[in-house]
Amino acid sequence: MSLLEIIILLPLIAALAIWLGAPARTTSVGVSVLNLIMVLGLLFQFKSASVGKSGFAFESARTVLENPSISFGVGADGVALIMALLTVLVAFAAVWQISDDKPGIYHIASQLIAGGALGAFLCTDVFFIYAFHELALIPTFLMIALHGHGDAENCRSVAWKTTIYLGAGSLVLLAGLAWVVLEFSGGGQLTFDLNALRAQAATSPLPADKQAQIFLVLLIGFGTLVSLFPFHSWAAPAYATAPTPVAMLHSGVLKKFGLYGLLRIAMPLLPQAIHVAWLQEALLFMLLGNVLVIGLVTINQKRLDDVLANSSVMHMGYIFLGLAAGTEIALRGAVMLMFAHGISIALLFALAGRLRSQIGTLELNKLGGLGAHAPAFTILFAFGAFASIGLPGLANFAGEVMIFVGSFTNFGSAQFTSLQWTVVLALWGVVMSAVYMLRAYRHIFHGTASAGLFMTDSSLSQRFPLVLLAAALLIVGCCPWLLLGLIKSDLVAGISAAAAH
């Protein structure tokens, strides 16, 4: 059994064990730590690992079905490992901060989401990628419905909305994947193996316009999962309502699956699609909706959880911008931003969760002056908030600046194309994100606390995983070359190279 398989299955086994009666917290935290260590180990091994022709290291496959060919294949390249690292980091923080009075289902759900996400990121078979993602979605719905914040009626309706949206998105995605599999299965037999599909795509590429059509279907499918405008309206209420660990894991990790899928499946198989003018412009239009419309919507929010939830939707626009630019720098920036955003939003949701459990309200107008009472909390929040603003020195900035720079690579030109105009408009979103984040920060931490509405710092051990997340933001922000060195795999480079043909 390969290490990757163990990493994927361990959280699922843990979930099963907890369900069967194993001590919830111990098992859950233990497994998370174990996974964290294993993924870190893989990261260090990765440089020396033998990389196959397809760019994956640590590959192994178990055949499940001969025809159509489905196999439980795992493998990791730089991008996958970064996503895996993101998953285990956030999962660790998420399960650690679940307080003891919560029922075991919190741990079960978290482990299922983590395991599903890991599976989706590390599998090399389209069938399993899809299946693992669906596996991770189900506990999300359940937890929103059963243990969401707010009254039960609201939880139910939000859970339904999320379920319907993501279900519909997954259906479109399924159609798109089916199309891909049908188009690219060579040799008269259907195959779900990503490597085989890519080999077929490389030898007999489709005409660009057809690529764009398939890409559009995949984009809508994956885009709904990533809350791409205008398929986003599930995301904000879902995150605002979901219990803290689920909000952390979904917004931080699972949501990135859509982007990862585009990077992993859509772009390598359909490398020219994004450079087809109508598709690129459609995507630019949609992502501007994310950045500008949702940016304004975020400014209008009055509660911290709403602000965070909407900001998470908004920042997806920048990652899509990286994909839309399609150049190597921009794509790597997109990967970087996926990681950075995952960490920062998970950190912020964890802190918001603590705020809620300590004070009982997230209404910005009722909060205030916490900076004086809880300095450590304030610093952690500042890390998250300033990271999502895009302050240099924290990870998000590195991703954003690479995306922006990568969109300006028609060198020597003195003309703006639609891509560059989009960047100019999207840059205004950076100002807007500063507006709402600083507004929230000012309301929560500055000024003086209202009577009874203040909190104290948690103990060192309680905030340890959050410090870990903040440290990850800082380290990656100051030394982005550490992560960039990992993407030596040619996924990203391959996409831009293939598109150049």
Place this chain on the structure above:
Amino acid sequence: MPPLLFYLFAALSLGFGLMVVLSRNPVTSALSLAMSFVGLAALFISLDAYFIGTIQILVYAGAVMVLFLFIIMLLDIKEEAEKRSSLGAIVGAILVASVLSVQIATVCSSLSHSKQSVADSALKLQEAGAEMTASGKSLATITKDLAAGELPDTKLMGLTLFSQYAFHLQVIGLLLLVGTVGVVVLSKREKEVAP
């Protein structure tokens, strides 16, 4: 039967049938139904089914209708107790009824012997009596009546029921018994709850 009488009884049956459906007052409906059954019984008799016609009147127009009226009075259902039916239901009803009628009419007209009249298929009583006597399966009273040119309808009915369908008849009896018991059980008041 002369055509005139047929039309009279058919109209009686259908007209009062319509009354049943249309009447706002349940009592009117019940009485109309009785009248409709009388017309129907006449049609039975016109088909030489004297026994069936008789019990149609006895059982239906007599017993069952009385039961209906009794219940209506017991429950004291007033005319205005019923809300007006919804337009959809009325339209649906008319639609289904008319289409069904047309379909039935079309099907019936296309049957091979539907153009036969009673005269076309006249009863051959003597020949039948002779044959029965020859086979020895029948009772003397029946063959005597047949030989006399009369249709011993009730006797033939009895013969059929008690010989050919004797077992079924007993099952029906059992059914009635069960029905009786069931009615008793159903009508029993539930345990009195102290007011």
Place this chain on the structure above:
Amino acid sequence: MITLNHYLIVSGILFALGFAGVIARRNIIIIYMCLEMMLSAANLTLVAFSRFNLVDGLPDYTAQALVFFTITVAAAEVAVGLAIIVALFRSKQSVDVEAVTKLQG
């Protein structure tokens, strides 16, 4: 001349009338009456066929036996049905079918 067709059409119309009543009326007792009407219409068809399908020159008494059974069963059914209506009325204080929606799937 009165042919078999006449009888069958009368029977069909009576049946359709009854059916229309079942659909359109809301008073459960009247619906019951309409049901009886439909049964009787079926009886008419049976008797008509028994008269026009002669067996050895006599009407087909098998059909008439069936009519007999039908009438018997209908009588039993009316008794039980009305008992049910009474029981229903006790709990709902109404004979309106709208009040009875327990069949909801």
Place this chain on the structure above:
Amino acid sequence: MPDQETSSLPTLLLLLPLLTALVILLGNKVLKGASVALSVFSAAVCFIISFILLGTQDSSPILLPFLEVGKFRIAIDALIDQQSRGMMFIVTSIGLLVHLFSLGYMKEDEARVRFFGSLSLFMFSMTGIVLAGNLVMMFIFWELVGLSSYLLIGHWFEKPSAAEASKKAFLTNRIGDFGFMIGILMLFMANHGDVSFLGLKSSFAEGPLHEIAKSNTTFMMLAALGIFMGAVGKSAQFPLHVWLPDAMEGPTPVSALIHAATMVAAGVFMLVRCSFVIEASLSAATIIAWIGGLTALMAALMATQQNDIKRVLAYSTLSQLGYMVMAVGLLAIQVSGEHHEAGPGHPAMFHLYTHAFFKAMLFLGSGAIIYACHHEQDIWKMGGLMKHMPVTFATFAIGTAALMGVPGLSGFFSKEAILGLAFEVKNPSGSPLFWVGVGTAMLTAFYMTRMFVVTFFGKPRTENAHHAVEAPIIMIFPLAVLALLTLISPIGPVARLLQAMEPKHAENHPTVMIASIAALIVGVGAGIFLYRGKDKDPLNIKLFANKFYFDEIYAVIVQVCQDGLAWFVTGLERLFVDGLVARLPAFIATRLGSAARVLTGGQLQSYTFLLGAGVLIVIYLVIFVLPHLGH
């Protein structure tokens, strides 16, 4: 491989304050007082390093990698030349003095550890800006000084005004950075991915940018204005000037260091660094010069009616920054419009240096006064402080004189250089801007006299002023050092540094000399005449006192354009996006569902109807369709 010798000093200079800030952040509870000492120590070491740097050769070492993708890379590199060495010296020397001053000023503050941590963070970011060898790196530290400024303005964040001011400062700067980033990206694109200053410079001399500057003037103008927008935010030029006066909510040492001497001057520093961009577009240069002039004049007018001692100084800073920006624009006009060879120095940088010393001194002096008057900042509640605080009085007098441009003091020379430049420029913008400069100089003399007279002369107007005593030695010392620097700047080693930046003019213009001295005399005379012995302001100009109502106008703009639009868009989003994407399908589904409800609604009649309909269909199919199928 970077040269070990040339890169080790800048690296140390850069990383030492960062490490200090990190240690203070992490070891807050453990270190306590020691962290304050650590911060001061690191400032001192930085000062020593920058002093050593003064004697080194020009170099451009790469300090650290940052981003590297294929051919493209952005590194943390340094560009050590005359400009950065001089600026580094200013930053670290004033930084050290402010650290020392803060030891006294912030002695009783509970959060002084946080204060010193933020100061170290500021030192780190400012060092980065000064050293930066490329635009992206400059942008990185550009943002980081914004953060440290945010933290320091909001040091007393319990005070709502401080909290609002810090937020305002950060957001206003963000708007500037928006343009800055666009400018950087445009240059990045046009120059094939090279945004290092040296690379850009050579490209402008002869390369792709040279071509574009000739062929596509609009592009060049927009790029230059984008870069300039960064400076507009950071150096608080019109129309983004509103944050700087509010930034005075921060502790006074911070105002001295960040909001007078160094950070706000970073905009000017950056413009001088990128002067080749501005020189490539005459229209951009003209706009820049006019915005600078406008800011200088407007801020001076506003300063005449302020009563808060720090706000007077803040508007004075605005005005002087406007002067510098005007100089940048004028020189670019001269270079590009008149093909004038740029000399070795730059008048804007020269004024920046001189201004840094005396303005820092003025702010520290005002800090000492505020400290002595128990945090009283209204000049009308002071008075007669000359007797109580002789040292402060003396240093303040030197600073005031330098700011007004009294001949023989540093301010005089640098102001002369700028006015002379304006006088020389033959472009139609030159002459009006010259008179704007003279007018500003007169106003400067006027409002500084007003403040000086009201604060130090006359009788103490309140108890606090009455009992004011001289500040402790730890606060007096930096004042004295700065006074000394201001006095001796025409002579000695500092002079060599400063004079290196002083542009050499072929001729001295008597007109300029006469105009500036006349402006000085008129300003001082009017100030003394109006304010001697007064207990109340004899002038009352609402427009100036209320800062031309900019804050009010901006508040309305923010409310309408941002909050209103946000509200509106939120409504639209709910209505249309949610409506079209979610509600409409949901509505259709609901309708279909309720239509399907008939099937299972429990309605006996609907069942019957469906039964009937089904029967009809079956009959139809079986009897009327099926038999005919075969044919």
